[in-house]
Amino acid sequence: MSKNYFQVIRAGINTTFQDEGRKNLYHVGIPFSGAMDKRNYLLSNKLVGNKINSPALEFAYQGPLLKYFGNKINIAITGDVNFRIKKKDITIDGNCYQSLNLEDGDEIDILSTNKSVYGYLAIGGQIDLKYQWSSCSTNTKAIIGANDGKKFENEQVINISQLNNHLVEKKLNYLNTKIENIRIIKGTNFDYFSDKGKKIFLEKEFIVSKLTDRMGMRLEGPKIENIIDTNIKSEGLIKGVIQVPADGNPIVMLSDHGTIGGYPKIGVVISADYDKLVQLSPGSKIKFKQVDLSSAENLFKLYDLETQNLISQIE
Amino acid sequence: MIKNILNLGDAALYCDFGKDVNREINTQVIRYFKSIQKENIASINNLSPSYNKLIISFDLKKTNFKDLKKLIENLNITNEDDLENKKIEVPVCCDENFALDIVRLENKLNLKREKIYENFFSKEFFCYMTGFIAGMPFLGDLSKNMRANRLETPRVRVPKGSVALTEQFANIYTFESPGGWNVIGNSPLRIFDSSKEESPNLINPGDIVLFKEISKNQYENFNE
Numbered sequence: 001m002s003k004n005y006f007q008v009i010r011a012g013i014n015t016t017f018q019d020e021g022r023k024n025l026y027h028v029g030i031p032f033s034g035a036m037d038k039r040n041y042l043l044s045n046k047l048v049g050n051k052i053n054s055p056a057l058e059f060a061y062q063g064p065l066l067k068y069f070g071n072k073i074n075i076a077i078t079g080d081v082n083f084r085i086k087k088k089d090i091t092i093d094g095n096c097y098q099s100l101n102l103e104d105g106d107e108i109d110i111l112s113t114n115k116s117v118y119g120y121l122a123i124g125g126q127i128d129l130k131y132q133w134s135s136c137s138t139n140t141k142a143i144i145g146a147n148d149g150k151k152f153e154n155e156q157v158i159n160i161s162q163l164n165n166h167l168v169e170k171k172l173n174y175l176n177t178k179i180e181n182i183r184i185i186k187g188t189n190f191d192y193f194s195d196k197g198k199k200i201f202l203e204k205e206f207i208v209s210k211l212t213d214r215m216g217m218r219l220e221g222p223k224i225e226n227i228i229d230t231n232i233k234s235e236g237l238i239k240g241v242i243q244v245p246a247d248g249n250p251i252v253m254l255s256d257h258g259t260i261g262g263y264p265k266i267g268v269v270i271s272a273d274y275d276k277l278v279q280l281s282p283g284s285k286i287k288f289k290q291v292d293l294s295s296a297e298n299l300f301k302l303y304d305l306e307t308q309n310l311i312s313q314i315e
Numbered sequence: 316m317i318k319n320i321l322n323l324g325d326a327a328l329y330c331d332f333g334k335d336v337n338r339e340i341n342t343q344v345i346r347y348f349k350s351i352q353k354e355n356i357a358s359i360n361n362l363s364p365s366y367n368k369l370i371i372s373f374d375l376k377k378t379n380f381k382d383l384k385k386l387i388e389n390l391n392i393t394n395e396d397d398l399e400n401k402k403i404e405v406p407v408c409c410d411e412n413f414a415l416d417i418v419r420l421e422n423k424l425n426l427k428r429e430k431i432y433e434n435f436f437s438k439e440f441f442c443y444m445t446g447f448i449a450g451m452p453f454l455g456d457l458s459k460n461m462r463a464n465r466l467e468t469p470r471v472r473v474p475k476g477s478v479a480l481t482e483q484f485a486n487i488y489t490f491e492s493p494g495g496w497n498v499i500g501n502s503p504l505r506i507f508d509s510s511k512e513e514s515p516n517l518i519n520p521g522d523i524v525l526f527k528e529i530s531k532n533q534y535e536n537f538n539e
Contacts, residue, residue: 026361026372027348028516029446029489029507133512141490142449144509185324233336234453236363236370236446238327259363259446260453268324271375293380296325300375 004070004125006158012064012110014213016138017055017129017146025133026259032239033137033145036118036214036255036278039307040078043174046314047076047099048124049166055129055136055146057121057158061281063110064121064152068102070160074167075102079119080176080279083110097172099124116176116279124164139256141215172314179276181289185296187242187265189232197225197248201266202290206250210282214256217277219286223248226264234262240269240277242288254278270296272303316343317369320387322380326360327372328387336366336455336483341443344369345520350392358383364520365444366453401522405487405502407436407478408534413501416466420480420497423463432528434461435499440485440524445516450489450507452518457483469495476501478526485526487518502526503537 018041021034035041035058045054057064063081076099077083083094086107094100094108096119102108113119129136129146136146143149147156190198206221230246237243241253243263252269253261255278269277270291280286291299316332323329330347332340348364351371358377363370373383409417409432417428424431440454457480465481470493473479477488479496486496489507506517518524529537 023360024352024362026363026370027445027520029449029451030515032361132509141492142507142509143490144449149509185322188321188323188329233334233366233368234444234447235365235368238323238361238363238370238372240324258448260365260444261447265323268327270324271326293322293325297375297379300325304376 004073004160004163006066006068008064008152008154008156008158009067009107010065011152011154011156012059013062014060015064015152016058016140018058018137019055019135020053021137021255022133022135026236029259030133030142030144031139031255031257031259033139033256034135035120037079037120037275039275039310040118040176041120042307043097043172043310043314044076044078044120044122046311047078047097047170047172048074048122049164049168050122050124054122055127057123059110059119059121060113060117062112063119065107065109066158067105067107069104071104071163072167073102073160073163074099074124074169075108076100076122077110077119080114080116081110081119082112082114083108097174099168099170101167101169115281117281118278123158123160124166125160126162128159128161141256170314172310174310176279179273181287182273182277183270183291183296183299184242184267184288185270185293186290187267189264190266192226192228192264193244193266194225194227197227200224201250202288204287206286208280208282208284208286212282214254216254216257217252217280219250219252221249224250224266228264230264231262232264234260237261238268240271240274241265242267242269252277270299272296272299317347320384323370325380326375327370328380328384330369330371330387332367332369334367336443338441340367342521347392348520350390351387354390356386363446399521401519402525403518403522404525404527405504406529406533406537407500407502407526408529408531409500410531410534413477414499415477416479416497417499419466420463420499424461426460431461431499434458435485436526436528440526442518442520442522442524444520445518448488448490448492449509450516451486452506452516452524454485454524455483457485463497465495466497469493473498474501476503478502501534503534505539
């Protein structure tokens with residue numbers, strides 16, 4: 001056990017280590033993985049002065065309760081997260097997008113991700129983790145990555161091999177905004193669906209179902225009618241693809257998705273809206289809006305610029 | 316040859332090689348896949364070859380659909396017969412406890428199990444693609460009298476190692492997973508090994524697979 005470490009008192013519902021994910025392995029059957037909400041992941045690491053692509057703890061709904069042992073350390077939490085810091089004789093409500101220092105014996109209690117799904121905890125330092133294909137991202141389906149490819153468990157330990165020298169407490173003014181519509185581009189099988197089905201897809205509201213995890217998001221709502229074939233010859237998938245199986249309920253592929261699928265693709269969520277999409281919790285309403293390719297590309301440029309602006313505010 | 320390149324969302328090229336599923340078309344897909352892989356194009360994040368499609372997903376910060384499409388269209392694709400076609404023997408135990416759907420298949424195909432296994436074990440299979448779950452090979456083709464649909468209600472858990480059939484294809488479940496294919500046996504062979512980063516998959520697109528029947532005893536004492 002190293003000198004500086006966190007003891008996991010409560011693991012939380014779905015806590016894993018994530019970074020930017022794995023590339024060039026779809027053909028093997030291994031998805032991208034990595035942090036679901038890229039921007040919040042990135043900001044958490046920036047706030048504590050970590051290098052790009054450093055591991056962060058990703059948690060969903062209820063996060064972990066961690067007790068820290070060691071020298072003073074800088075941490076930051078991003079997302080829409082309700083958490084507390086317990087010090088020797090005082091408990092304080094934590095603020096997201098603000099790095100802070102922990103001392104020996106302090107606890108972080110991550111109670112909930114308010115009306116969202118994922119939050120991030122970055123630790124200012126280097127964590128000893130298992131890397132596979134240059135990424136520590138835990139993929140629980142393929143059992144690869146940090147923590148032996150498993151979710152966090154109670155009583156485990158997070159060893160920090162080196163602390164960052166920087167212990168500056170930084171603050172960022174940023175509000176996670178919700179968006180009304182998730183913008184999509186028509187999928188390669190858009191014409192498999194009846195005019196009525198297409199209209200439903202682009203105009204009606206859907207509800208995010210409980211059958212939603214890092215692999216995919218299942219939606220419920222009016223059925224989308226297929227008039228050609230409810231199966232296609234199996235082919236590759238990418239994150240953001242919306243498939244509609246025979247039951248007419250759309251499924252959106254998320255970061256840990258199966259790499260091959262045989263259901264018609266009605267649409268694909270644009271890259272600029274992916275971070276917002278993954279934060280929609282079960283029960284949330286979702287409405288799709290169609291845009292063309294060049295708008296999607298411009299919207300991504302804006303998204304990227306906004307991210308860069310936030311980073312420069314920290315630096 | 317690629318018939319058409321469409322965009323799949325804003326960060327992927329969807330290369331269409333046609334509608335049919337056969338070795339000839341799939342070999343074309345694999346050639347493109349290998350040729351592009353060799354180029355090490357920094358803006359490409361992932362390549363997904365399948366029966367008759369190749370999806371190229373890319374980093375939208377580094378390129379865009381139009382530019383990458385042009386680049387792919389102008390690539391030199393090797394036309395030589397350079398595909399390896401490695402031959403792999405996969406042991407399968409067909410003990411009743413493993414052959415979860417053999418009775419269903421007997422009824423669906425109107426064949427006795429002895430005949431189903433005889434057909435299955437005498438066939439050479441071609442690996443079209445790998446994926447869905449890590450390392451799972453999609454193998455073809457079963458003869459016409461061996462083709463059955465998926466289960467009406469898929470299993471929530473198909474045991475790891477299950478060897479299963481649907482339509483003209485066979486596959487091997489490299490992990491416990493949900494699935495709807497007709498399970499006829501189980502292989503003790505490790506098909507996916509995440510500790511081998513260079514080549515985690517035992518079976519790769521273009522490879523030839525032969526299944527070999529083993530007894531329960533051989534299964535239990537199987538040693539790689």
